Amino acid sequence: MFVSPMLLHKSDEPFDNEECITELKLDGIRLLLSKFNNQIKLYTRHNNEVTSKFPELQQIDIPDGTVLDGELIVSDDEGKPDFESMMERFQSKRSRHAIQYCVFDVIYHKGEKVAHLPLRERKELLESLVDNDEHIAKIQWMYGNGQAYFDLVKQIGLEGIVLKRADSKYQIKKRSHDWLKVINYQYADAVITGLRKGEFGLLLAFEEDGKLKPGGIMEFMTPAAKKEFYGQYHDLIVDEDKKFTFIEPKIKCRVKFRNYTKSGLLRIPSFVEYIS
Structure with a gap:
């Protein structure tokens, strides 16, 4: 039942x-x-x-x-x-x-x-x-x-x-x-490296030992933050494939997430704020 x-x-x-x-x-x-x-x-x-x-x-x-x-x-x-x-x-x-x-x-x-x-x-x-x-x-x-x-x-x-x-x-x-x-959220600073085609999602990466490491996909973002992203990402496009449009890693943001997965990705990251 x-x-x-x-x-x-x-x-x-x-x-x-x-x-x-x-x-x-x-x-x-x-x-x-x-x-x-x-x-x-x-x-x-x-x-x-x-x-x-x-x-x-x-x-x-x-x-x-x-x-x-x-x-x-x-x-x-x-x-x-x-x-x-x-x-x-x-x-x-x-x-x-x-x-x-x-x-x-x-x-x-x-x-x-x-x-x-x-x-x-x-x-x-x-x-x-x-x-x-x-x-x-x-x-x-x-x-x-x-x-x-x-x-x-x-x-x-x-x-x-x-x-x-x-x-x-x-x-x-x-x-x-x-x-x-x-x-009990954790927080991290990340850069946006791409936009998923179709259902909304932003590719994240974060710096580790001077290199960018994949951070997963962020699906949760306020409408105002999305609008700000859409207003600037076109000038940063560097490549694309069937699933993603890739951009230069220049847009930085702070995200909150549940924990790190076993592969080192951020689990359920969501947008907090843009950072300079």
Whole structure:
């Protein structure tokens, strides 16, 4: 049984509020797990059934008539969520990466919708539903302490935190300010070296040891910043192929991104400002 999940808004900064529940934001794949008629089924947030991809989760001991919401992760050698390894496991049956389903909410219990209950009560319900083992675990949480928890996340190098109103209902198929994510962005200075043809995207590079190193493709940019770029890139064109128009590396900008990929590219870079 698929339930369209509740989505989060962004907050630029963490905050302390004892009326909020603070959780770690895990870097994985959002997954809905349901058990009806004694059959476990798994769905992505976009209603793609992926049950067959994760046979380890077929034997999870939860009551019939349950729908859980959580994040599926693969951990690296340091115990941190590894998104690239998670995607490898998701995309290939040959992958042997060990997975863990980290649960943070319950939407149905004993066949009845419990989305109307306050989050604090749904958390209590989860305690009775899920026993931690190698393939499933409940996400740890606390009241308040958002600032201190975010500072710790930054020190360790994790993705971020989530702040949720403790009295919030589970708003199916909605994006709500009752749930806020605070991302631990990294920042870098880069130069724009090309423009993707078709769907918007700018090729980035950054300097390393006196040389320009590929930095990936930036797709997120404000309309005003795009307009400024379009107003000056024509005079800088040096080459093109079927996919890209290449320009001289003279337009510099500051970008924020999630982390470096294993190949050294910026993951999900987005524009911050132009720099001289």
